[in-house]
Amino acid sequence: MSVETIADFYRETEFGRVLHHRGHDEGLEEGLEKGLKTGLGRFACALEAAIRDRFGDHIESPEIAERLAHCPVPVAAIHAIAHATSFQDLVNFGATSTFTLAT
Numbered sequence: 001m002s003v004e005t006i007a008d009f010y011r012e013t014e015f016g017r018v019l020h021h022r023g024h025d026e027g028l029e030e031g032l033e034k035g036l037k038t039g040l041g042r043f044a045c046a047l048e049a050a051i052r053d054r055f056g057d058h059i060e061s062p063e064i065a066e067r068l069a070h071c072p073v074p075v076a077a078i079h080a081i082a083h084a085t086s087f088q089d090l091v092n093f094g095a096t097s098t099f100t101l102a103t
Contacts, residue, residue: 009052017055019102021070040069040070041069043069043074043077044062044065044066044068044069045065047065047069047077047078048062048064048065049083050078051064051065051081051087051090052090054081054082054084055084055086055087058087060091064090064091064093068080068081068090068093080093
């Protein structure tokens, strides 16, 4: 018997269905975590580019972009960069304010 034949046999059993669902759920969770990490990384890179375009090169830019990327309301991070009057405003963002959009 081949491995495929055995796998096909067990797939039709309760044991096989439990293993299949468990593997599916674990794979889904791992994929979501990896996707979130990748998405946050890309968002942080975009934010860092926006910070550098607006305020020039600062050694703290990557750290600030990473912090802003984790903002619960992503548009608030973009809003913070667009409406900051100085680079120091971004340094202070989150430390002295909440991550919300002013209306």
